[in-house]
Amino acid sequence: MPAPNKSGKSSTAAVRRAPLRLGVNIDHVATLRNARGGVHPDPLRAAHLAIEGGADGITAHLREDRRHISDTDITRLKNELTRPLNLEMAATDEMLKIAIRHVPNACCLVPERREERTTEGGLDVRGSVKTLKPFVAKLQDAGIRVSLFIEPDIKTIEAAAKVGADIVELHTGRYCNLALEHDAAGVAREIERHATAARAAAAAGLEVHAGHGLTYNTVKPIAEMPEIVELNIGHFLIGEAIFGGLSGAVRRMRLLMDEARDDVLRSGRSDR
Numbered sequence: 001m002p003a004p005n006k007s008g009k010s011s012t013a014a015v016r017r018a019p020l021r022l023g024v025n026i027d028h029v030a031t032l033r034n035a036r037g038g039v040h041p042d043p044l045r046a047a048h049l050a051i052e053g054g055a056d057g058i059t060a061h062l063r064e065d066r067r068h069i070s071d072t073d074i075t076r077l078k079n080e081l082t083r084p085l086n087l088e089m090a091a092t093d094e095m096l097k098i099a100i101r102h103v104p105n106a107c108c109l110v111p112e113r114r115e116e117r118t119t120e121g122g123l124d125v126r127g128s129v130k131t132l133k134p135f136v137a138k139l140q141d142a143g144i145r146v147s148l149f150i151e152p153d154i155k156t157i158e159a160a161a162k163v164g165a166d167i168v169e170l171h172t173g174r175y176c177n178l179a180l181e182h183d184a185a186g187v188a189r190e191i192e193r194h195a196t197a198a199r200a201a202a203a204a205g206l207e208v209h210a211g212h213g214l215t216y217n218t219v220k221p222i223a224e225m226p227e228i229v230e231l232n233i234g235h236f237l238i239g240e241a242i243f244g245g246l247s248g249a250v251r252r253m254r255l256l257m258d259e260a261r262d263d264v265l266r267s268g269r270s271d272r
């Protein structure tokens with residue numbers, strides 16, 4: 001008897017569907033909280049609501065400038081979450097100490113510049129192999145899985161494997177920006193670039209995630225890529241939560257991801 005899927009209906013697809021987890025990034029709940037310097041809205045309450053809506057994990061980015069998520073948020077998330085915590089951070093000694101203190105399920109190393117509005121590009125893995133390799137090993141020695149947030153680029157994937165990362169997270173920002181500009185040719189090019197990179201990363205033995213800028217309108221082509229096992233989505237969901245609640249927004253995103261996967265199964269593309 002096929003296992004029931006999220007909607008409770010039995011589905012053959014639910015049995016054969018390649019797993020696709022949803023990590024909800026709660027950074028911008030903290031952005032709103034920090035606007036008044038108080039305690040409301042509480043990122044931890046948002047995390048619980050996201051999990052109630054179907055999130056498989058929570059992502060939080062502890063930035064060097066603490067513009068949103070704080071050290072206390074990380075402590076509370078680690079102590080109280082009922083799902084894995086994915087700590088996004090820069091590859092610095094300060095963040096290494098914090099990560100080893102908390103031992104999140106995973107750390108995702110991201111590039112950071114204080115002047116940036118949000119993460120602009122992927123980590124320069126190729127130019128940092130010598131420093132990243134021992135940094136990655138120290139996190140792994142502490143029992144933390146290590147993800148590298150990268151552009152969907154073959155040479156960067158090769159470098160990620162060289163430094164011993166467990167996971168690569170493909171930066172979907174350029175794809176999402178092109179979709180916002182209704183640049184159909186650019187979108188098609190980016191989808192192909194991500195699909196090629198996902199296949200190469202999986203072939204290199206890396207776990208493949210993707211994220212940044214994903215919305216209801218852009219998630220499907222990425223979710224259809226069977227090598228991708230986790231999507232990290234935040235800003236859009238927190239925005240949607242303002243209008244209809246966070247659990248509902250997460251539930252809808254989860255449904256779109258499952259539908260995308262089922263479409264792939266129905267078309268037979270899942271074993272490409």
Ligand SMILES: CC(=O)[C@@H](O)[C@H](O)COP(=O)(O)O
Pocket residue numbers: 025027028061088110117118119149211212213
């Ligand atoms: C790495 C990434 O794409 C996001 O998870 C990151 O957190 C973006 O930074 P802000 O959340 O500060 O926009």
Ligand SMILES: NCC(=O)COP(=O)(O)O
Pocket residue numbers: 025059169210211212213214232233234235236
């Ligand atoms: N790593 C991507 C992430 O966690 C969420 O990015 P966004 O959806 O907030 O742009």
